[in-house]
Amino acid sequence: MLGMPYWSSCPLERVYSVAGPRIDHFQCFSLLPGRVDIRLNVDIPIDTELVEPLHEGCIWCQTRGTATEVVVAEKIGRPSELVGVAQQWYDELDNLAFSPPEPEISVENDSGTLDVKYQDGGVHIDSAVNTSPGTSEVIICAAMYLKLRRHPDLEDDQEKCAARIADILNPGRSGGQDLDPSIQLLLGSSSNLRDLIFLRPLHVRVKLDTPQHPKGENAKSVILTNSSVEVNISL
Structure with a gap:
């Protein structure tokens, strides 16, 4: 440093390690090459309710390795057996030339790769990827807005509600209520x-060995x- 003698001792800079995002679920599958339809069955806590339905803007899907996402145009269906790359290219040209026009798709779903359904109090997220020989990973993240359910026959205890919200947001937390800053x-x-609406992030990783x-x-x-x-997750 300018203006400081070489023999002056300066304290070392403190560096704090920040843990990565928490993974709610990790599962590995061994499948043959081709299309893989993945369904996430997400069970939200029984004492909470989903405030806003999940839409495509709240879900992110990322692939790594030998897997690629399936776009909407490819979800129509493809033959299970393809003979060579050149023959596949000619088959696609024939399909474009002689196949009837497909029904119009809304603009909101033109680039979508995910589908969300609700059943039995849970959330079902459907996605699809194409795999090639090798190792790949599919990462699905979602933003879920929740709040505690109301019980008309029970009095609202603020301390119990605060502890329950903290447990949902951080399942692995330790320490008593007096020590937890949240x-x-x-x-x-x-x-x-x-009445508090809080965000519960969802982070799922699916590993595919092909x-x-x-x-x-x-x-x-x-x-x-x-x-x-199918991947089952309980928050």
């Missing part, structure tokens, strides 16, 4: 905590398979 922050609010393509009738043929997996 609980103290919630108790500082004068409003009813059952072997080599199965051999067809001749050496040039490549067989692609269609697989489907």
Whole structure:
């Protein structure tokens, strides 16, 4: 440093390590190459309710490795057996030239790769990827807006509500209510905590191990398979 003698001792800069995002669920599957339909069955806590339905803008899907996302145009359906890259290209040209026009798709779903459904108090997120031989990973994140359910027959205890919200936001937390700053922050609010809307992020990782393509009738043929997996998550 300018103006400081070389023998002056300066304290080292303190560096704090920040933990990465918490993973709610991780699961590995071994599947053949081809299309893989992935369904996430998300069970929200029984004492909470989903304030706003999930839409495509609240869900993010990312692929790593040998997997690629399936766009809406590819969800129409493709043959399970493709003979060579050149033959596939000619088949696509024939389909464009002779196939009837497809029904119009709304602009909101033109680039979408995800579908959300609701059933039995849970959330079902559907996505699809194309896999090739190798290792890949599908990362699905979502923003879920929740609030505590109301119980008309029970009195609202602010301390219990604050502790419950803290448990949902940080399932692995340790320490009592007096030591948890998040609980103290919630108790500082004068409003009813059952009316508080809080964000619960969802982070799921699905690892796919894909072997080599199965051999067809001749050496040039490549067989692609269609697989489907279900992943169950409890928040």
